[in-house]
Amino acid sequence: MAPKSDSTEGIVLNFVNEQNKPLNSQNVADSLQKFNLKKGAIQKALDNLADSGKISFKEYGKQKIYLARQDQFDIPNSEELNQMKEDNANLQEELNEQRKAISEVEREIKALQSNLTLEEIHVREAKIRKEVKDMEEKLTKLREGVTLVSPEERKAVEGMYLETVNQWRRRKRMFKDVWDAITENSPKDLKEFKEELGIEYDEDAGVSLQSFIDLRQQGKKRARGL
Numbered sequence: 001m002a003p004k005s006d007s008t009e010g011i012v013l014n015f016v017n018e019q020n021k022p023l024n025s026q027n028v029a030d031s032l033q034k035f036n037l038k039k040g041a042i043q044k045a046l047d048n049l050a051d052s053g054k055i056s057f058k059e060y061g062k063q064k065i066y067l068a069r070q071d072q073f074d075i076p077n078s079e080e081l082n083q084m085k086e087d088n089a090n091l092q093e094e095l096n097e098q099r100k101a102i103s104e105v106e107r108e109i110k111a112l113q114s115n116l117t118l119e120e121i122h123v124r125e126a127k128i129r130k131e132v133k134d135m136e137e138k139l140t141k142l143r144e145g146v147t148l149v150s151p152e153e154r155k156a157v158e159g160m161y162l163e164t165v166n167q168w169r170r171r172k173r174m175f176k177d178v179w180d181a182i183t184e185n186s187p188k189d190l191k192e193f194k195e196e197l198g199i200e201y202d203e204d205a206g207v208s209l210q211s212f213i214d215l216r217q218q219g220k221k222r223a224r225g226l
Helices: 008-019 025-031 039-051 078-113 118-143 151-183 190-197 209-225
Strands: 055-060 063-068
Touching (some): 008 063, 025 063, 039 055, 039 063
16 A cells, blocks of 8 residues: 655655655755654655565665655657657757857957946945055065964874865765675666766766875875985
8 A cells, every 4th residue: 555645754755756866865854954854754764665566775884775666667669769859959059059059148248347436446445455455564574584384283284185075085985885896786777877866976076086196196206306
């Protein structure tokens, strides 16, 4: 028997089906705060739905990942997929045209806003003069051999940097383990599945973990050379 739509299980089931992507109990609890549901009740609802076969789940250590049952969705045939791809291409082209039009309007607005009044010019000039004076004072101190950053401050910053890089490395490895387990027997194209879930790799965002590791090593070499 299906749970009532306004019950905790009904709300959770509807949300999992609507999202149709891997979720843990914290994801669900964060997204359903508007219903004033406690995390414990949501966890219980997820477990009951999984036990009754209404949703799927996998365990990764102490972590449980929940997913809507895929056999409840209509899978389009090749002709329907081609039509969907064509429609998507047309919509993407329209979107690009709209973005282009918006960019042109934004450029026009920016050009108009860039025309400063005489008062604004004086204010900006005073600000720039102050910045130049501050930088000249710092340069003078550096030439005189004054240390602007204490060893304690440097050590604290390096510690925060190292911890951040280590967290990045651990989370990257955790994601890879979960992703490999989820997609191991998936019939979907992994690239399309990744885009469907809104997942971005480091490379997609234009960043590299190795470059930050190398940066720290370069900093160590420079410190030894001082």
